[in-house]
Amino acid sequence: MEEKGKKTVPLSNPQISEGDIEVVVEVLKSGRLSIGKYTRMFEESIASYVGTKYAVAVSSGTSALHLIIKALGFGKDDLLIVPSFTFVASANVALYEGGNVEFVDIEPETMNMDMEHFEQVVEKNAGKYRSMFLMAVDVFGHPLDWDSVVNVCEKYDVKIIEDSCEALGSEYKGKKVGTFGLAGAFAFYPNKQITTGEGGIIVTDSDEIFKLSAAMRNQGRGEGQGWLSHDYIGYNYRIDEMSAALGWSQMKRIDTIIDKRNTVAKRYEELLKDSGIETPKVMDYVTKMSWFVYVVRLPKPANKSIRDNVMKYLEENGIQCRNYFSPVHLQRPYRELGWSEGTLSVTEDISGRTIAIPFYTDLEKEDQEYVANHLRKAVEIFIK
Template sequence: MMSEEKLTLIVEKLKEVLPEKEFIPLHEPSFMGNEWKYLKDCVDTGWVSSAGKYVELFEQKLADFIGVKRAVAVVNGTAALHIALKIVGVMPNDEVLIPSLTFVATGNAVVYCGATPHFVDVEERTLGLDPNKLNEYLDEIADVKNGECYNKITGRRIKAVVPMHTFGHPVDIDPLIEVCKKYHLKLVEDAAESLGSYYKGKHTGNFGIASAFSFNGNKIITTGGGGAIVTNDEKLADLAKHLTTTAKIPHRWEYVHDMIGYNYRMPNINAALGCAQLEQLPKFIKKKRELAKKYKEAFRDIAGVSFFEEANFSKSNYWLNTLILEESFEFTRDELLKALNESGIMSRPIWHPLHLLKMYKYNPKMDLSMTEKLSQQIINIPSSMSLWRGANE
């Protein structure tokens, strides 16, 4: 089969799954519940900023859904990860192990702490951090002294590791927990994309000392802009809440602050939107998994390209559906992206690996061969809740 014929076949397979529209976005929000009712309540009562009943209600509903003790709502996922790293003790001049194949916010949050991102490789079956390869790497470069892990090459303390659950697919957490125990590392989950995803029956965000979620406009639920720190440690939750409200000591009229804090608190109007979205989350997850099933069937017998599926130990929310271009693929990733986007099917590549960005190119890193390979093979395809044919059920 000639390349042009294969391109046409892939476009047609997608059109078989997708509704007939002139343009189909990659991921758009769905507002089918009480969004307007709750937003109007905020406007009518005047409680639209960082105080109001919906903030605490959203935090409680979110914590209940994930199965954690506490959630602290903030302005975005990057702020959530920044504070999660701070409360577990990441300090200036530390190193933090993160995948290079992640959104830039993962690296930036480390830098906000004055620490250095140290890039590690991912594995093909999850698209997330490879715990076995990391263990082998740390055997070579790490030195544990007095209960702390140090990089023998740079001399800096390696304080934490941040797995990111790529496109909602959980990282293989159990072996990573063993690596953290062995090398005395703090585990902080970047769960930004994984609300509604489970590892061995347990929701993501439960495995780290603290974890971060995102509710950007393209996530499975949205608060417009927003994020949350979640934890099972009450003291860390209290610290997170204090830091994200400018570290102001509660008082009826005094403005006294006892730490360098951040104006990161989620506004009430955003939390109101989130409450309405959380009410629909089980339905959203069902729709997204049904859409993924349709894609899987459509690409079952297409040589050179496969639909990426959840690992056998996980249940994914399939936040962004993903095609993997195999070695037998007859043309480049960008040729396929061009054909899809020109057909009105919005598609995109995965993020540029962080170690190849100019501000991070001199950072410490392990062998990143799988990262570089996957970065040329991955294409995200339309994933909105409304796209599968039974979406209105």
């Protein structure tokens, strides 16, 4: 039971409809639990929605990114440039293939990659590797400044992979994210815009990337091959049929889901106005914003220690919250490669002040008011 005057507000909560449940039960009753019609239908719904020729459904966003770089031939003589302010998988997939990683800082307004620093990193590494790749992250659902990204990448022959795992449905100047590079990836963990439980998908217009990723997700079997015939070194990265069916069902209301999440985001912006807390900014070039999480920044002089005290206060009052993100370059595997504090100043500052507060499609206004009031109180208590 809730204590008097105290709520419990979860960080996220997937929207599961009766239709979602019915289609999953249908699959369970069918006995066809893998590689069935719903995998194909889910792929078709995503490809049609974002406007690509192909979509390949897989077991996670991480496996989607891995298959993309594998299909592109990324290896030990190549470099992947990636923001440190992201989920660790954005960088880890390069290490899976024995490749090299270089981190880039972020700019403070959108928390996306800083374009000036990106070009500096590219210039510094030009000629040192067989090929350079950019893992372009549309962080928290906010699109990158894609005109600027494409200009730099074309200038230096940098191949673009788009990590849009957090951004299904977002648009840059009318064009869906996930479609600016050679291939893009989306993910469907329960806190995403739509969910398949676990799952991800590759989108591309490339015949070769489609062919290779579709084969490699299924143990390297080529199209039309028998169960024990393998043309490639592959993986068990298949999505199961129940997950695909759930994703297909949720895609039927994707625009409604995005609209509702925008309503929740706008409420928070109003509730936290004049609090000193920095709320997310959406740039003018974003023609559609598809919110993944709602991440606020505590005002300076807040730091990691103060942020942790604020989070503890919120949790004690029944409000789930998380720090988003811890810099990837300071995680142990990358420290062992030589990265350390002081190398990416904006990332390190902002990551010490960010908090993801409860955010999901059906979050009620009353619960948002409760969250906002306690967040304001926490700032008054811990930040003088």
